[in-house]
Amino acid sequence: MSTSQRRLVLASASLAGLLALSACATGPGGSPAPTSTTVSSDQLLETAQPGLPNGRVIATGTVLDVAGDVQLCLGAVAESYPPQCTGIPLDDWTWDGVDGSETSGDVTWGTYAVYGTYDGERYLNTDPPIMLALYDPIRPEDPTDGVDGKTAEAELTTIQDDIAARLGQDALSIWTDRGYVWLQVVWDDGTIQDAADAEFGDGVVVVTSALREID
Numbered sequence: 001m002s003t004s005q006r007r008l009v010l011a012s013a014s015l016a017g018l019l020a021l022s023a024c025a026t027g028p029g030g031s032p033a034p035t036s037t038t039v040s041s042d043q044l045l046e047t048a049q050p051g052l053p054n055g056r057v058i059a060t061g062t063v064l065d066v067a068g069d070v071q072l073c074l075g076a077v078a079e080s081y082p083p084q085c086t087g088i089p090l091d092d093w094t095w096d097g098v099d100g101s102e103t104s105g106d107v108t109w110g111t112y113a114v115y116g117t118y119d120g121e122r123y124l125n126t127d128p129p130i131m132l133a134l135y136d137p138i139r140p141e142d143p144t145d146g147v148d149g150k151t152a153e154a155e156l157t158t159i160q161d162d163i164a165a166r167l168g169q170d171a172l173s174i175w176t177d178r179g180y181v182w183l184q185v186v187w188d189d190g191t192i193q194d195a196a197d198a199e200f201g202d203g204v205v206v207v208t209s210a211l212r213e214i215d
């Protein structure tokens with residue numbers, strides 16, 4: 001792949017992440033949504049602690065290597081040259097035999113589907129990665145079963161702003177669509193979804209994981 005083609009792939013992936021995060025803009029009045037008074041402080045959305053994946057997972061994003069410090073970025077990537085992002089520390093990564101990378105100074109990067117294991121803080125690469133331009137993922141099931149939500153858009157915007165402010169970078173992306181607030185996090189086994197349901201009610205916030213179990 002030529003340098004210009006690689007830049008196009010990176011720019012497309014970066015733009016998708018930035019567009020997703022752009023939905024976090026403060027809504028009318030900037031007022032945070034009140035959380036449920038029946039939920040204790042250790043059960044709030046920002047304190048929910050999912051269990052760890054049992055086996056291998058797969059994630060798609062930008063691998064950014066700055067002088068040997070390697071991260072897997074699952075959220076937005078700044079479209080600077082070289083790019084910048086904050087991600088999960090990525091262990092056992094090698095560029096040997098890996099196509100699709102670009103280097104500027106001491107920074108090397110590329111966009112890939114990466115197999116590995118996740119311990120809650122670090123990601124351990126276990127298999128050869130697949131260039132994102134060549135990766136054909138299985139379409140995930142729609143957690144809403146195609147049924148639109150019933151919450152008013154103004155309320156969804158207020159909830160979105162509240163969650164974005166409380167989770168910060170733990171919210172990889174957050175937006176409203178089809179009557180729901182959609183929240184993507186690094187990993188959830190249902191714990192974060194349960195916390196969202198307890199605070200905002202069933203069928204209001206849909207939580208999805210950037211990491212998908214494959215074993």
